[in-house]
Amino acid sequence: MNVQQIDLLVYNIGSLVTMQGHPGPRAGESMSNVAAVKNGAVAIADGKIAAVGPEKEVRDKISGLTIIEELDAQGRLVTPGLVDPHTHLVHGGSREHELTLKLQGVSYLDILAQGGGILSTVRATRQSTEEELYQKARTSLDIMMLHGATTVEAKSGYGLTVEDELKQLRVAKQLNDTHPADIVSTFMGAHAVPTEYKGRPEDYVKLVIHEMLPEVKQQGLAEFCDVFCEHGVFTVDESRRILTAAQEMGFGCKIHADEIEPMGGAQLAGELKCISAEHLLAATDEGFERMREAGVIAVCLPATSFNLRLQKHARARKMIEMGLPVSLSTDYNPGSSPTESLQLVMTLGCLNLGMTPEEVITALTINAAHAIGRGDTIGSLEAGKQADLVIYNAPSLAYLPYHFGINHVDTVIKKGKTVVSNGQLVY
Numbered sequence: 277m278n279v280q281q282i283d284l285l286v287y288n289i290g291s292l293v294t295m296q297g298h299p300g301p302r303a304g305e306s307m308s309n310v311a312a313v314k315n316g317a318v319a320i321a322d323g324k325i326a327a328v329g330p331e332k333e334v335r336d337k338i339s340g341l342t343i344i345e346e347l348d349a350q351g352r353l354v355t356p357g358l359v360d361p362h363t364h365l366v367h368g369g370s371r372e373h374e375l376t377l378k379l380q381g382v383s384y385l386d387i388l389a390q391g392g393g394i395l396s397t398v399r400a401t402r403q404s405t406e407e408e409l410y411q412k413a414r415t416s417l418d419i420m421m422l423h424g425a426t427t428v429e430a431k432s433g434y435g436l437t438v439e440d441e442l443k444q445l446r447v448a449k450q451l452n453d454t455h456p457a458d459i460v461s462t463f464m465g466a467h468a469v470p471t472e473y474k475g476r477p478e479d480y481v482k483l484v485i486h487e488m489l490p491e492v493k494q495q496g497l498a499e500f501c502d503v504f505c506e507h508g509v510f511t512v513d514e515s516r517r518i519l520t521a522a523q524e525m526g527f528g529c530k531i532h533a534d535e536i537e538p539m540g541g542a543q544l545a546g547e548l549k550c551i552s553a554e555h556l557l558a559a560t561d562e563g564f565e566r567m568r569e570a571g572v573i574a575v576c577l578p579a580t581s582f583n584l585r586l587q588k589h590a591r592a593r594k595m596i597e598m599g600l601p602v603s604l605s606t607d608y609n610p611g612s613s614p615t616e617s618l619q620l621v622m623t624l625g626c627l628n629l630g631m632t633p634e635e636v637i638t639a640l641t642i643n644a645a646h647a648i649g650r651g652d653t654i655g656s657l658e659a660g661k662q663a664d665l666v667i668y669n670a671p672s673l674a675y676l677p678y679h680f681g682i683n684h685v686d687t688v689i690k691k692g693k694t695v696v697s698n699g700q701l702v703y
């Protein structure tokens with residue numbers, strides 16, 4: 277340990293979930309090993325973890341060093357900062373009017389086909405100024421952090437013109453630069469075919485490939501490219517062309533795959549070695565197998581299937597049985613999942629996907645970090661990693677999904693700084 281002083285020592289941690297283990301994404305049975313320590317402590321220096329483990333061992337390791345500040349966790353639960361690997365954070369407007377349509381039995385894809393859904397958010401996003409989008413997204417990002425998220429992926433995809441996609445991505449960059457949470461940006465110009473391209477999707481695919489992707493790359497505004505591969509949105513062939521072009525330009529690839537219809541999106545994720553494939557409710561065993569062979573992380577979105585009142589859920593148990601690394605996310609967006617709470621996702625992960633609390637926390641920490649290419653710096657509490665951690669008003673891990681519908685977060689520490697205390701923002 278090569279540090280001059282300890283800036284913060286968090287001690288008297290009743291249950292310290294470290295997620296220590298092998299450095300890659302966790303699959304199968306290893307999703308159950310959360311490497312929890314009783315009576316733990318975390319010593320932080322220069323925004324990174326200097327020592328972590330049983331309190332006595334940590335105090336021995338740092339003996340002789342000045343400790344600037346100590347924080348008593350009062351015997352409560354601590355986990356790594358939660359990672360939300362799939363959100364549509366930056367957008368204009370809201371869509372509460374769709375609740376009534378949904379209750380009348382109109383489906384998600386029917387609302388979209390009628391020019392609503394994603395396309396109604398496209399109209400609101402185009403009409404919003406950059407400042408309006410920033411303020412709205414910042415409020416949501418605060419709520420995410422209040423609920424334990426310290427790193428959040430954010431997709432574009434509600435602009436659908438070169439300039440409006442860039443506008444969304446600039447807002448995400450500005451949030452990353454000005455908010456304590458880290459943002460990882462994904463370009464998703466292929467989220468829907470905009471109204472002005474109705475009936476000529478090929479022209480829009482060409483716009484995405486030849487104008488949007490090069491401009492986003494040139495301006496360095498996104499790390500990943502994502503496509504909504506779905507019946508009535510983008511075909512497997514169109515998705516392949518867009519993602520292949522993105523890969524050739526150096527983007528990592530993600531895909532909204534087999535959410536509603538079994539399109540072969542999971543197979544495509546395997547073929548292209550995407551970093552992750554999302555939704556997957558309708559994916560087949562063969563699709564899972566292609567993903568497993570290629571090391572694709574499955575990002576399941578149980579708040580979305582809950583909110584869309586779908587009768588089926590992603591087959592997380594089957595994925596885990598087959599050896600796929602599974603992650604979870606809010607899918608925060610104004611239509612299919614208007615929630616910022618990863619704690620709600622924990623409950624739905626357990627109750628609707630059949631995952632255990634240990635599998636759920638693995639999905640929301642180390643596996644989520646890998647799903648956005650950050651597995652080497654966040655997602656577990658290990659010496660040398662970023663000091664992102666959460667103290668909950670909860671005695672145990674299982675208490676989080678068990679006692680649902682409320683916020684258990686007391687304290688959030690981001691890069692060694694306390695940003696939430698007593699459940700309030702303090703940054």
Ligand SMILES: N=CN[C@@H](CCC(=O)O)C(=O)O
Binds near residue numbers: 393535580609610611
């Ligand atoms: N499925 C496609 N895209 C988003 C929903 C976007 C919206 O409805 O505005 C999702 O991941 O659920």
Ligand SMILES: [Zn+2]
Binds near residue numbers: 363364532607
């Ligand atoms: Zn999504």
